[in-house]
Amino acid sequence: MTKVSPSLLAADFANLSKDIDMINRSEADWLHLDVMDGVFVPNISFGFPVLEAVAKICRKPLDVHLMIIDPGKFTQQVKALGAYMMNVHYEACPHLHRTIQQIHDAGMKAGVTLNPHTPVNVLEDIIHDLDMVLLMTVNPGFGGQKFIEHSIDKVRRLKTLIQQTRSHALIEVDGGVNGSTAPRLIQAGTDILVAGSYVFGAPNPEERIKELKQL
Ligand code: DX5
Ligand code: ZN
Numbered sequence: 783m784t785k786v787s788p789s790l791l792a793a794d795f796a797n798l799s800k801d802i803d804m805i806n807r808s809e810a811d812w813l814h815l816d817v818m819d820g821v822f823v824p825n826i827s828f829g830f831p832v833l834e835a836v837a838k839i840c841r842k843p844l845d846v847h848l849m850i851i852d853p854g855k856f857t858q859q860v861k862a863l864g865a866y867m868m869n870v871h872y873e874a875c876p877h878l879h880r881t882i883q884q885i886h887d888a889g890m891k892a893g894v895t896l897n898p899h900t901p902v903n904v905l906e907d908i909i910h911d912l913d914m915v916l917l918m919t920v921n922p923g924f925g926g927q928k929f930i931e932h933s934i935d936k937v938r939r940l941k942t943l944i945q946q947t948r949s950h951a952l953i954e955v956d957g958g959v960n961g962s963t964a965p966r967l968i969q970a971g972t973d974i975l976v977a978g979s980y981v982f983g984a985p986n987p988e989e990r991i992k993e994l995k996q997l
Pocket of ligand 1: 926958959
């Protein structure tokens with residue numbers, strides 16, 4: 783069954799505990815947390831003080847997406863949150879193999895994120911060490927953007943690479959996930975859907991998470 787990881791970026795930041803209560807009650811599998819530094823991406827979201835407050839009350843596994851340069855520097859801080867998954871961008875890690883090792887040594891699952899222009903074959907020599915590949919299906923930095931159609935084919939190509947290399951990596955997609963893109967993404971081989979505005983912009987977010995899970 784497809785996993786759903788709602789992105790807190792689209793929540794009401796003045797009422798975070800209300801939205802996290804909703805997540806806790808819901809069928810969401812994970813909570814997706816988007817950290818931005820204003821350098822790797824042209825926006826700033828939230829940092830560790832907010833993540834610590836969220837981690838205290840969230841009962842779902844934390845899926846931390848670091849859109850920052852040199853993310854390995856923060857491995858111990860992410861571990862201290864009790865995070866389940868630490869996602870780092872391929873484009874932000876010149877020594878990706880070492881970074882993945884450090885994440886595993888810290889006891890977390892390791893995910894690598896690819897920007898829309900980065901081809902899946904750059905992962906050929908690391909895919910067997912990864913627990914997840916996160917494909918950006920919009921350019922990272924903002925919620926509510928239009929889905930990049932080419933991503934469907936990219937999911938298919940990633941699925942083929944995973945099968946050919948007998949990797950256990952899961953496929954997560956992030957950006958523009960909604961009722962029309964999600965079924966096609968699942969069909970192409972997606973395991974985990976990240977959804978921000980489609981969940982939090984819904985009249986009933988809990989119900990919408992349920993709908994995504996049933997696709
Ligand atoms: C964008 C973030 C996403 C964002 C997705 O850089 O990585 O997680 O919240 O937002 P939607 O689902 O609204 O496209
Ligand atoms: Zn994200």
